[in-house]
Amino acid sequence: MSQPAPQFGQHPAPLRTIAHVSDTHLLADGALQLGAIDTTARLRTALERLTRLDPAPEAIVITGDLADLGEPAAYRQLRELVDPLAADLGAQVVWVMGNHDERPAYAAELFGREVGVDEPQDAVYDVGGLRIISLDTTVPGYHHGELRDEQLRWLAEVLSTPAEHGTILALHHPPIPVPLVPAAAIIELLDQDRLAGVLAGTDVISILGGHFHFSSHSTFAGIPVSVAAATCYLEDPAPDARFTSAVDAHQSVNVVHVYADRVVHSIVPVAPAPEVAGHPAEVAAQLAQMSPEQRRELVSRKDSALGSG
Numbered sequence: 001m002s003q004p005a006p007q008f009g010q011h012p013a014p015l016r017t018i019a020h021v022s023d024t025h026l027l028a029d030g031a032l033q034l035g036a037i038d039t040t041a042r043l044r045t046a047l048e049r050l051t052r053l054d055p056a057p058e059a060i061v062i063t064g065d066l067a068d069l070g071e072p073a074a075y076r077q078l079r080e081l082v083d084p085l086a087a088d089l090g091a092q093v094v095w096v097m098g099n100h101d102e103r104p105a106y107a108a109e110l111f112g113r114e115v116g117v118d119e120p121q122d123a124v125y126d127v128g129g130l131r132i133i134s135l136d137t138t139v140p141g142y143h144h145g146e147l148r149d150e151q152l153r154w155l156a157e158v159l160s161t162p163a164e165h166g167t168i169l170a171l172h173h174p175p176i177p178v179p180l181v182p183a184a185a186i187i188e189l190l191d192q193d194r195l196a197g198v199l200a201g202t203d204v205i206s207i208l209g210g211h212f213h214f215s216s217h218s219t220f221a222g223i224p225v226s227v228a229a230a231t232c233y234l235e236d237p238a239p240d241a242r243f244t245s246a247v248d249a250h251q252s253v254n255v256v257h258v259y260a261d262r263v264v265h266s267i268v269p270v271a272p273a274p275e276v277a278g279h280p281a282e283v284a285a286q287l288a289q290m291s292p293e294q295r296r297e298l299v300s301r302k303d304s305a306l307g308s309g
Contacts, residue, residue: 006288008295014257014264015165016130019050019057019091021253022172022210023065023230025100028073037248039068039232040077046231046253046270047085053255053268056089059127061256063210063228064098064138064172066106075109097121097136098172098210099143099187120151129164130258131203135171137189145173145189145211152198159202165258166205174209174227176218180237183244184212196221206256206263215252215267226265228254279306 007013025039033039050057060082067074086093095110097103097120107115115121120136135155137145159167173189175196189195199221207225213235216227229252239245251271257264283306287295299306 006284008287011259013055014259016059016127016258017053017055017057018127018130018132018168018256018258019053019060019253020063020208020226020228020256020265021046021050021060021231022063022228023098023213023232024062024078025065025068025230025232026074026078027068028071028077033068033232034246037233040081042231042251042270043078043081046251047081049253049268049270050085050089057091057255059092059094059125059130059132060086060089061094061096061132061168061170061208063096063170063208065100065210065230066095066098067102068100068232070100070102070105072105072109075105079110092125092127094125094132094134094170095123096134096170096172096210097138099138099145101138103136103138103140120148122151122154124158126163131163131165131167133158133167133169135169137171137173143187145171145187146191147189147195152194156198159198159204162203165260166203168206168208168256168258169199169204169223170208172209172211174211174216174218174225175207175220176209176216176225176227178212178216180216181212181214181235181244184235187211192220199223205258206265208254208256213246215254217265224263224265226254226256228252229267231270 024043107113117140122136123134125132139146175189175192178184204223209227213230214237215229218225231251233246234250236245236247252267252269255266
């Protein structure tokens, strides 16, 4: 693992770093999603990308649709891919139910417990004082999202005690508008105002979601919302004369940096691409030996060899 990057700007290092992955849609026995996409291979590429993050993530949050058909073998394969990486990084794994997941297999394979189809899989994680709540918004037999009264009461009780570094709420169905893909609006989270009432005035600093298969950002009850695109396929938000259009391109993961006074969300593409310009990693160590004024003069000046735009 590389050494932490030196502080070059005016902001300190983040308090916590979280990797946000979504919609892996794994299938058992090497089956291809939509007859075209090797979702296991796509996830491997995404996870390899996470190993390059600096600072390394302290948690990997996967916001639902873990298995395309809810197959027990798909969840086992998911753990075989994610668990070793998490162990190497020293990161916790936060699982979240999605509409393609099935509660009995999800609970049995990821947590070793037996549950019924009508038992929501909500959970609370602590990542060094940052609380992450996994909220199950799924409806058995359907693709839209709902939250039961008892879930909202449970959530309110959990949030009644603030966490040291605040709370991140992770759920599959993001509580935001979907102006680019009307089909997704049909299967959105219902009765979003009820969730907003629970979150108002709490220590929730960010909401993480998936479901859309493309990146999106908004606010909900005054809280930033970040939606991660899928690792399997992208739902083209600007298709050519199509109501929906799934494309095998532009997959990405998100990185969440939690600071004392804000949260930063960044999109990291997972597909390799040719480098057209850059500098070797050793430059960082050289810059670290300079004063802030020297660094600024070297990097900021337009006529400098290291100048960047």
